Amino acid sequence: MRVEFFNPFIVAAGEVLNSELGARAKRGRLTLDKADYISQDITVLISLVGDVWGVVIISLQFDTAKTIVSHLLGEAVTDFNELAQSGIGELGNVISGRAATKLAEAGYDTDISVPTMMVGQGSRISTFDIDRLIVPLETEFGVISLALALREAQNNSTQRPFEVKQPPTIN
Amino acid sequence: MNVQFLNPFIEAAFAVLDAEVGVTAKRGQLSLQRSAATASEVTVLISLVGQVKGVVLYGLSEATALQIVSKILGQPFAEFDNLAQSGIGEMGNVITGQAGQRLAEAGFESNISPPTMIVGKGTLISTLDFERLQVPLETELGTLQIHLALRESKNNMVPHVASIGVA
Numbered sequence: 014m015r016v017e018f019f020n021p022f023i024v025a026a027g028e029v030l031n032s033e034l035g036a037r038a039k040r041g042r043l044t045l046d047k048a049d050y051i052s053q054d055i056t057v058l059i060s061l062v063g064d065v066w067g068v069v070i071i072s073l074q075f076d077t078a079k080t081i082v083s084h085l086l087g088e089a090v091t092d093f094n095e096l097a098q099s100g101i102g103e104l105g106n107v108i109s110g111r112a113a114t115k116l117a118e119a120g121y122d123t124d125i126s127v128p129t130m131m132v133g134q135g136s137r138i139s140t141f142d143i144d145r146l147i148v149p150l151e152t153e154f155g156v157i158s159l160a161l162a163l164r165e166a167q168n169n170s171t172q173r174p175f176e177v178k179q180p181p182t183i184n
Numbered sequence: 185m186n187v188q189f190l191n192p193f194i195e196a197a198f199a200v201l202d203a204e205v206g207v208t209a210k211r212g213q214l215s216l217q218r219s220a221a222t223a224s225e226v227t228v229l230i231s232l233v234g235q236v237k238g239v240v241l242y243g244l245s246e247a248t249a250l251q252i253v254s255k256i257l258g259q260p261f262a263e264f265d266n267l268a269q270s271g272i273g274e275m276g277n278v279i280t281g282q283a284g285q286r287l288a289e290a291g292f293e294s295n296i297s298p299p300t301m302i303v304g305k306g307t308l309i310s311t312l313d314f315e316r317l318q319v320p321l322e323t324e325l326g327t328l329q330i331h332l333a334l335r336e337s338k339n340n341m342v343p344h345v346a347s348i349g350v351a
Binding site for chain 2: 066136
């Protein structure tokens, strides 16, 4: 567990929620999660590749997402349509991008992937052997939950849970 | 989506299915999708970052996943437990890694993320504004559905930290 990888995300999320939504996020209780993650209504997945390696999972309820998107777009959103999805995906993207900038400032160069969005609760999400730190952020719009499954990149060929024959990444 | 990104994945999948699973795959009908994908029972998600960016999904039924992992690990699996999940995640990882090497040979350097696995049918998986090319690979153990949502990146740095909410 590397605390210096997690704080950038928590700080970035607070800053982005504040600057984009005028929301004040209060950090709830942190928990360490090894079991599969059960998806909420809306889940944004963003992978990290570089000195820090893993995935960031941002989850929220439909109602929270709709309220947030209504604020972002300045119009009431009643349906979680493509535009709303794009708004929430972008929120995840901006939080992760800002966190990656902070990681780079701390000496960990890391790229973030484009966001992928899951809609529908009850699926199990596994990050394999990377434990997840769960950070609930409480805002007036509802709870936004960050699940951070991050580790420092080692020799890329030794970090697989199970090895077949081929090195996993190419440089 | 740039079609030249397709063949590296198909060739890599054929090679890995042949070498690791011992099955010959046949390519089914390609389709280009703009809407969200409905998750299969088992989905492996791997992102690409670099000159090609986006996401690759490997979808299969649990029955197919169990048969494949039984072949990879050389022991029968009746339950899709952690080890079985690791095996399928690793298969996605190896296919994507080999495809990445082929993309690099074609001049597109990219790195791949660790795999994330989604278990549970019916969830919608959206690649947002990335179109998705769907390629079913049919094998005697069932179908491996590959979804490619990839595009060439103009800028290797943190991708599109653009203004919020602009669709």
